[in-house]
Amino acid sequence: MDRIDLNADLGESTVPLPADRAILACVTSANIACGFHAGNPTVMAATIARAVAAGVTIGAHVSYRDRAGFGRRPMVVGRPDLVADVVLQISDLADLADRHGAAVRYVKAHGALYHAMNADDEVTGAVLDAMARCDRRLGLLAQAGSPALAAARRAGVVAVPEAFPDRGYSSSTALVDRAEAGAVLDDPDVVAARAVELVRTGGLRTADGDWVPIHARSLCIHGDGPRAVDAAAATRRALEQAGIMVASAFAGDDGVGDPGTTLPAGEEGRPHP
Numbered sequence: 001m002d003r004i005d006l007n008a009d010l011g012e013s014t015v016p017l018p019a020d021r022a023i024l025a026c027v028t029s030a031n032i033a034c035g036f037h038a039g040n041p042t043v044m045a046a047t048i049a050r051a052v053a054a055g056v057t058i059g060a061h062v063s064y065r066d067r068a069g070f071g072r073r074p075m076v077v078g079r080p081d082l083v084a085d086v087v088l089q090i091s092d093l094a095d096l097a098d099r100h101g102a103a104v105r106y107v108k109a110h111g112a113l114y115h116a117m118n119a120d121d122e123v124t125g126a127v128l129d130a131m132a133r134c135d136r137r138l139g140l141l142a143q144a145g146s147p148a149l150a151a152a153r154r155a156g157v158v159a160v161p162e163a164f165p166d167r168g169y170s171s172s173t174a175l176v177d178r179a180e181a182g183a184v185l186d187d188p189d190v191v192a193a194r195a196v197e198l199v200r201t202g203g204l205r206t207a208d209g210d211w212v213p214i215h216a217r218s219l220c221i222h223g224d225g226p227r228a229v230d231a232a233a234a235t236r237r238a239l240e241q242a243g244i245m246v247a248s249a250f251a252g253d254d255g256v257g258d259p260g261t262t263l264p265a266g267e268e269g270r271p272h273p
Contacts, residue, residue: 041092071112114142124148186225188234
């Protein structure tokens, strides 16, 4: 049986949102904002509690220190400062999770930091260094085909490639820039169909109509879209109706994912430029 993890970026608000609770009923992994681009201790704690109640695996959604730009503005941060910032974010979330009898299982970068990891080995190294200082069992969730996945594997980190059924892709398998038409897809039925296509075919149609390989072990539904709840529900329903098992890639009792969460070099999809 095909198997896929379904994740969402959550806790990206100043107060706990009903939408986050609804999305948690659909996903299997929650990337919880750690305060640097969004969220705060109250929202973090509430999101953790809801995730625990829903049986959803918890991940740290780390970012550059950029609340004004929602973490989407490119920044140049020295390695020592970046390591310290990522350690602080993981540690803060881990402390709150521990109070709820839970643990942070993995890390996913947000926005500009996520894209920087696709292009800059120094940035990736800083994030991996921070993860090792917090807990060497932490996994990494990163874009399918990105150099960050290969770097994580070399460091002995469980690396899970993810794809985005609610985002447009170019023929190079890079995400279409959010400023361009077709970058964000908000029709729940379209998003759900693309999720099933990704799992069943190992690829997607691009904005230009080309088919490109994208081998993912997790699918992300963005939690900040106007129809995010509907998209998450439709996607979970479509995957299960297609006979695809939906389960977290990071739910192992020892803090790591299942053996299928890493891929040999060159099999995650095309590298991003």
